[in-house]
Amino acid sequence: MTATASTNSTSEASPLLPNIVSDIEYVNAVDGLTEDVKIPSPKHILWKVELVDRVFDDVNRATYPNPLSLKPNTPTSWFVDDDDLVAAKVNVAASDTDLDKGIKAEAYTLAGPRFDIAFDPKQCKAAVVTCGGLCPGLNTVVREIVMCLRRQYGVSTTYGIPSGYRGFKDPTTWIPLDEKVVRNFHNMGGSFLGSSRGGHDTKAIVDSLEKEGINLLFVTGGDGTVRGAALIADEVRNRGLEIAVAVIPKTIDNDIPLIDRTFGFESAVNAARQAIDVAVTEAEGFPYGLGIVKVMGRHSGFIAMHSTLGSRVVDLCLVPEVDFYLDGEGGIVDHLADRLLENGNAIVVVAEGAGQELMATMGSHGADEVDLSGNKLLDDVGPWLVKQLKPRLNEKLKGKTPYDDGVTCKYVDPSYMVRGIPPTTADNLFCTQLAHNAVHGAMAGMTSFLVGSVNTRECYLPIRLVANKQNVIDTAHQSLWEYVVFDTQQPSFAVENDCRDENDIITTASGGVIFRNSDDECSI
Numbered sequence: 001m002t003a004t005a006s007t008n009s010t011s012e013a014s015p016l017l018p019n020i021v022s023d024i025e026y027v028n029a030v031d032g033l034t035e036d037v038k039i040p041s042p043k044h045i046l047w048k049v050e051l052v053d054r055v056f057d058d059v060n061r062a063t064y065p066n067p068l069s070l071k072p073n074t075p076t077s078w079f080v081d082d083d084d085l086v087a088a089k090v091n092v093a094a095s096d097t098d099l100d101k102g103i104k105a106e107a108y109t110l111a112g113p114r115f116d117i118a119f120d121p122k123q124c125k126a127a128v129v130t131c132g133g134l135c136p137g138l139n140t141v142v143r144e145i146v147m148c149l150r151r152q153y154g155v156s157t158t159y160g161i162p163s164g165y166r167g168f169k170d171p172t173t174w175i176p177l178d179e180k181v182v183r184n185f186h187n188m189g190g191s192f193l194g195s196s197r198g199g200h201d202t203k204a205i206v207d208s209l210e211k212e213g214i215n216l217l218f219v220t221g222g223d224g225t226v227r228g229a230a231l232i233a234d235e236v237r238n239r240g241l242e243i244a245v246a247v248i249p250k251t252i253d254n255d256i257p258l259i260d261r262t263f264g265f266e267s268a269v270n271a272a273r274q275a276i277d278v279a280v281t282e283a284e285g286f287p288y289g290l291g292i293v294k295v296m297g298r299h300s301g302f303i304a305m306h307s308t309l310g311s312r313v314v315d316l317c318l319v320p321e322v323d324f325y326l327d328g329e330g331g332i333v334d335h336l337a338d339r340l341l342e343n344g345n346a347i348v349v350v351a352e353g354a355g356q357e358l359m360a361t362m363g364s365h366g367a368d369e370v371d372l373s374g375n376k377l378l379d380d381v382g383p384w385l386v387k388q389l390k391p392r393l394n395e396k397l398k399g400k401t402p403y404d405d406g407v408t409c410k411y412v413d414p415s416y417m418v419r420g421i422p423p424t425t426a427d428n429l430f431c432t433q434l435a436h437n438a439v440h441g442a443m444a445g446m447t448s449f450l451v452g453s454v455n456t457r458e459c460y461l462p463i464r465l466v467a468n469k470q471n472v473i474d475t476a477h478q479s480l481w482e483y484v485v486f487d488t489q490q491p492s493f494a495v496e497n498d499c500r501d502e503n504d505i506i507t508t509a510s511g512g513v514i515f516r517n518s519d520d521e522c523s524i
């Protein structure tokens with residue numbers, strides 16, 4: 001079966017996403033069908049990315065040849081066509097393939113270099129900024145943006161904005177970046193440019209961009225940064241400026257929706273696994289050793305889930321997405337007591353955002369504060385868990401062990417050790433792909449977009465599809481969480497059995513899920 005998208009798609013304006021959603025009529029949907037069999041044309045969605053103001057109007061679109069295309073022997077097959085799409089969903093229900101209905105398709109624009117570009121490289125000035133919490137790979141992204149701009153497009157001016165969004169205000173502090181400066185960035189943890197929370201001032205940022213003649217802006221950061229970038233892109237559009245705004249999503253938390261994973265996540269998972277290994281050594285070294293490891297992840301437990309599955313020795317994994325309880329049948333105390341008696345030791349991995357409600361109901365008074373970006377500061381679940389578990393387990397083990405001196409509890413909090421490290425090789429490669437594709441998209445005149453991998457293919461997503469939503473572990477459907485429950489044999493705490501239409505659910509390769517909401521204005 002082949003499906004071909006027609007090129008003359010019609011644009012359907014949505015009040016919230018002007019010119020982003022378009023219907024594509026599939027033609028020749030099923031090979032071998034005779035001419036007289038008419039397939040009712042279902043609506044398909046292409047989540048188009050916006051173009052900078054000057055090139056928005058296709059008719060007046062000025063283009064320049066991509067310098068890469070002028071180099072001798074560059075295969076034309078290296079270039080991506082605007083017709084090349086990435087399927088948003090690769091799993092389809094059998095009922096969706098009913099010939100009467102056709103297959104409902106939803107797609108993003110494939111990332112990569114375009115044959116024609118929208119900006120004259122000689123006139124280009126770029127800026128790059130790193131925002132939010134640190135993350136392995138930030139420097140690689142900056143390095144590769146500079147390298148790709150210079151080597152592939154001949155753009156020689158790129159400024160590094162110091163200290164996140166707040167650094168835009170004073171252009172005298174901007175750092176000129178060239179190949180020499182960035183050469184060894186890929187080996188460095190942290191952010192050479194510096195980062196920060198808070199300090200986003202849309203007007204001041206766009207004033208500086210306008211004053212300094214920046215036309216390519218690359219922003220790397222997490223969910224907060226994406227919201228900030230959306231505001232910058234709106235302001236740029238409102239002022240009619242020719243500035244492409246591209247986001248390269250970062251965060252060790254992996255909480256950006258729709259994409260397979262964020263860069264830095266894999267590095268953080270590897271480091272978290274090392275902490276688990278230490279806890280195992282300690283727990284095995286003492287009678288009835290209980291190792292408890294707390295890892296980062298405020299709203300999403302991906303680091304906890306993936307490091308648990310990577311280590312395969314964990315007896316209990318607690319994440320923000322799943323409420324748990326301590327006592328009684330099906331509680332975590334009985335489960336851990338069983339494992340201690342059976343194996344002589346037990347390992348718990350807990351994400352920092354887990355158990356917040358339980359702590360509150362049991363009288364713990366959280367800080368009730370937010371950080372400079374407005375992120376709620378969490379109650380510390382690690383020490384709380386140690387305090388709750390120790391006496392309960394001692395009670396459970398009484399009279400059942402040879403020494404009768406209870407559990408030996410070892411608490412490991414790797415904290416920033418999972419974050420302030422250089423990226424793994426896989427993350428370095430991933431950062432390179434993301435950075436280069438961000439440059440290709442921006443040079444092609446795309447704006448207000450985020451570059452990410454969807455179903456292992458790099459593509460461009462409109463920022464607004466992603467802002468204000470969170471990627472969380474999919475606990476209600478067949479996903480990686482099922483392996484956690486199977487592997488740890490922990491109680492399967494009740495999860496919301498979501499009864500929304502399957503079409504509203506988007507799952508990600510790392511085991512995440514988001515549910516569309518009305519903001520998407522998407523009707524299939």
Ligand SMILES: Nc1ncnc2c1ncn2[C@@H]1O[C@H](COP(=O)(O)OP(=O)(O)O)[C@@H](O)[C@H]1O
Nearest residue numbers: 132133197198200221222223224225227228373
């Ligand atoms: N709703 C928002 N509007 C504008 N800027 C925001 C918003 N939320 C966060 N930001 C800015 O984005 C930056 C990073 O946000 P933060 O939440 O700290 O990290 P991350 O982007 O990694 O999630 C901060 O400078 C913050 O001020």
Ligand SMILES: O=P(O)(O)OC[C@H]1O[C@](O)(COP(=O)(O)O)[C@@H](O)[C@@H]1O
Nearest residue numbers: 132133222250251252253296297298
């Ligand atoms: O750097 P801070 O302010 O101590 O914040 C720690 C938080 O940052 C993170 O490492 C990453 O969060 P962001 O990606 O949202 O910046 C969280 O896992 C953690 O809760």
Ligand SMILES: [Mg+2]
Nearest residue numbers: 222223224251
């Ligand atoms: Mg965040």
